[in-house]
Amino acid sequence: MTTPFERPKRKDPLVRTELPLTPPGGRSRAAHLLTRAAARGQFALPRCRACGTVHFPVRDICPNCLSTEIAMAPAAAAGTLLSRTQAEVPALPYFRERAPWHVGLVQLADGPQVIAHLHPEVAVGAAVRMHLKLDKAGQAVLYAAPKTAEVDLMTDPKWREMVAHPLHRRVLITDARHFATPAIVKALKAAGARKIRLGVPEAWKPFREAPLYDGIEGVEILPLDLTSDRSVFDYASDYGGTTEIVINTADRVRAGQTLQPGTLLPAQEMMEHIAFGPMRLAQALAPALIGRGADGPAAAAAWVNLLSIHALAPLPGHMGWSAAHAAAHAFSQGLRAELLQGGVKLINLYSGPTEDPWFQTMIPPKVNGAALARGIVKALTEGLEELDIGPVAQELRERLDANPKAVERELGQS
Amino acid sequence: MAAAPKGYDGVVITTPVTVPYTRYSPEGAAWWTGRALAELARGAGLASHREIDGFVYSSFSSAPDSAVGLTQHFGLSPRLVDFVPLGGMGAVASLRRAARAVQMGDAEIVACVAGETNGIHSFRHGLENFSRFSQDGVYPYSSGGPNVSFALMAAQYMATTGATREDFGKLCVAMRYNALRNPNALMKKPLSLDDYLGARPIAPPIHLFDCVQPCAGADGFLVMREETAKAQGLAFARLTGGIERYNGFAEDPIQLRGGWGVDVDTLYAMAGVRPDDIDVVNTYDDYPFVCMLQFEGLGFCAPGEAPEFVRAHEFTFDGSFPHNTSGGQLSVGQAGCAGGHLGVVEVLRQLTGQAGPRQVKDAKLGLVSGFGMINYDRGLGSGAVILEQGSMA
Numbered sequence: 001m002t003t004p005f006e007r008p009k010r011k012d013p014l015v016r017t018e019l020p021l022t023p024p025g026g027r028s029r030a031a032h033l034l035t036r037a038a039a040r041g042q043f044a045l046p047r048c049r050a051c052g053t054v055h056f057p058v059r060d061i062c063p064n065c066l067s068t069e070i071a072m073a074p075a076a077a078a079g080t081l082l083s084r085t086q087a088e089v090p091a092l093p094y095f096r097e098r099a100p101w102h103v104g105l106v107q108l109a110d111g112p113q114v115i116a117h118l119h120p121e122v123a124v125g126a127a128v129r130m131h132l133k134l135d136k137a138g139q140a141v142l143y144a145a146p147k148t149a150e151v152d153l154m155t156d157p158k159w160r161e162m163v164a165h166p167l168h169r170r171v172l173i174t175d176a177r178h179f180a181t182p183a184i185v186k187a188l189k190a191a192g193a194r195k196i197r198l199g200v201p202e203a204w205k206p207f208r209e210a211p212l213y214d215g216i217e218g219v220e221i222l223p224l225d226l227t228s229d230r231s232v233f234d235y236a237s238d239y240g241g242t243t244e245i246v247i248n249t250a251d252r253v254r255a256g257q258t259l260q261p262g263t264l265l266p267a268q269e270m271m272e273h274i275a276f277g278p279m280r281l282a283q284a285l286a287p288a289l290i291g292r293g294a295d296g297p298a299a300a301a302a303w304v305n306l307l308s309i310h311a312l313a314p315l316p317g318h319m320g321w322s323a324a325h326a327a328a329h330a331f332s333q334g335l336r337a338e339l340l341q342g343g344v345k346l347i348n349l350y351s352g353p354t355e356d357p358w359f360q361t362m363i364p365p366k367v368n369g370a371a372l373a374r375g376i377v378k379a380l381t382e383g384l385e386e387l388d389i390g391p392v393a394q395e396l397r398e399r400l401d402a403n404p405k406a407v408e409r410e411l412g413q414s
Numbered sequence: 415m416a417a418a419p420k421g422y423d424g425v426v427i428t429t430p431v432t433v434p435y436t437r438y439s440p441e442g443a444a445w446w447t448g449r450a451l452a453e454l455a456r457g458a459g460l461a462s463h464r465e466i467d468g469f470v471y472s473s474f475s476s477a478p479d480s481a482v483g484l485t486q487h488f489g490l491s492p493r494l495v496d497f498v499p500l501g502g503m504g505a506v507a508s509l510r511r512a513a514r515a516v517q518m519g520d521a522e523i524v525a526c527v528a529g530e531t532n533g534i535h536s537f538r539h540g541l542e543n544f545s546r547f548s549q550d551g552v553y554p555y556s557s558g559g560p561n562v563s564f565a566l567m568a569a570q571y572m573a574t575t576g577a578t579r580e581d582f583g584k585l586c587v588a589m590r591y592n593a594l595r596n597p598n599a600l601m602k603k604p605l606s607l608d609d610y611l612g613a614r615p616i617a618p619p620i621h622l623f624d625c626v627q628p629c630a631g632a633d634g635f636l637v638m639r640e641e642t643a644k645a646q647g648l649a650f651a652r653l654t655g656g657i658e659r660y661n662g663f664a665e666d667p668i669q670l671r672g673g674w675g676v677d678v679d680t681l682y683a684m685a686g687v688r689p690d691d692i693d694v695v696n697t698y699d700d701y702p703f704v705c706m707l708q709f710e711g712l713g714f715c716a717p718g719e720a721p722e723f724v725r726a727h728e729f730t731f732d733g734s735f736p737h738n739t740s741g742g743q744l745s746v747g748q749a750g751c752a753g754g755h756l757g758v759v760e761v762l763r764q765l766t767g768q769a770g771p772r773q774v775k776d777a778k779l780g781l782v783s784g785f786g787m788i789n790y791d792r793g794l795g796s797g798a799v800i801l802e803q804g805s806m807a
Contacts, residue, residue, distance in 0.1 A: 083566040083570040085620070088616055088617060105668060
């Protein structure tokens, strides 16, 4: 019933590029509890804090005891298929173009029955493994997959709509001088990326890592400087129609406290590299990504930002750098809403201090290139929106979720 | 167990009206509703429609107006209004509320009307905005609407009971036979079992002729005291029993029965009759397998045995089990909430001898059931009323 996802045929230039459509985006406020879990790749269900009843769809109030204390709780991603059908002539063009669309009713192990997108190869009565995914509208949806490990979900075109897998896609790494680039290239190749373009800023300077990529099929090194209008424009004109994933590695780490003399200029430069650079690239390239959101089976899929968790709470001694990441983070949330018009995902990775040479004096643990690369591929293959990389980021996130004021005071005294 | 409800003594239902359906309409719901109101006043011989002092209204397409706003639109000054946009439960709920109001003297003449318009995109907008659970948990899953939701139930009903598409088809073919004798039916072509079986799949096991056609239209009837009907010289039926249940059997993992089973004994006890006594039955036929749930839930056969029941009977108006004698929604059309009123109006016509070429012979006792409001994974509403032919003597 399903077939392997082969490399798409060369595009026929006489055929009109299909415009992107999206599934329905309307949700109640309560339903966005699911969005948050799905964005982070968690399988969680609404649960009453008072009586423990798990329910679905998300309610404002517990149907068992009428408590308003509803919170998401990790849940068993397991269930049994009660019934199945497939919509042959759905009402919305997004679904109709992709019909038949398989839908199932699933008895979840944790209690409720749910309507879910369904992998075509699940029989009624069979055990399913549940996923909470973000669909092309960026909204959380349930997907029921066969429980057996042998099934490759990438064989289901509907699953492929919910992830941004690098397989057969052409990727741009915006700044190849980023220390993690060799690891990212290796991981993307392993995940099946068809082409990886490495943007080299200030191309007049030697690019000493170039030989690392010799003989790796599909890797192309080209000049790209996000601080230059011309360079960004040139890239978008030449490759806008053949870039499906952008990995934004823009960074520039310089120490400095707010009141320290001489930190204003470096702060401005960091702002230029980390915040305005990607914004410049987005203005040139994002319209092409949005327009190509449904351009064949390996259509434009994602924009990934390597951000610091200190975008959310500043790193002592690195105020300008943290502020630049905070600005990039704010831009990214605006860009996310715009990219979603084409069903293109915006993924933010948040890491603690990295092995970047400019963090030389920082005490470990630090995030290495392999960890960043693994995070990128995980976020793409699972279709996440947010992923914290490394123990520093994960710990800081937990503290921020619990009490951001405590984090502010504690960081201020460290 | 709750005390048995009191009877609807002295309450009658009269004056079935239908504003003939159209597939689409550029007019608003108020236009359709107002025409039904005019027909009710004319049919009942009222000097003015202002004599109607109760207005119970059912509609999905009247926004931003509810029943209250429409009183001004229509120049009514009622002392009772109710707005019951309950889909397939609208008629049963309207009738029960109107009957109690009349019985207790809160109103003299209550008009129960369902009026709906249908624009080109109305159906899709309805899917989008049907309910919060539907918006959050159904529409994003293929936007298939009720076809997909009911397919999930129908598939499991077939697997559990052995029901076949031929069984569903038999009901649909009979309804079309009846509809060809109803000038108000939108479907004008005969339907054979082969046509039914050969139809294109919509969401298997749901195929084209399992689906109703959304349309514009209005239906209505009047509820009043028996002496009022007699004074006006109106043919009438008595309301002898009625039940409603919402979110019944909520613990069932998948809906293979409606809520009728919770209250069915009350229904027949109120009316003092048994299922065998009923001469004409109108079930809520948004899908034919839902008719079968009603045969089971309302005691015409045992749970799970509707397939054998269907095979043992003929469902045309002249058959052994006259069913959906107007043609049902499947052949007349589904004008939103009027889909529930369709059955009440038809059974009233049958019991008052106004059914013309599809008149069921000697129809004295009728049953109308309602179902509907598929909020998430199941239809939440189920209800039924029993009507008995009234005599003018």
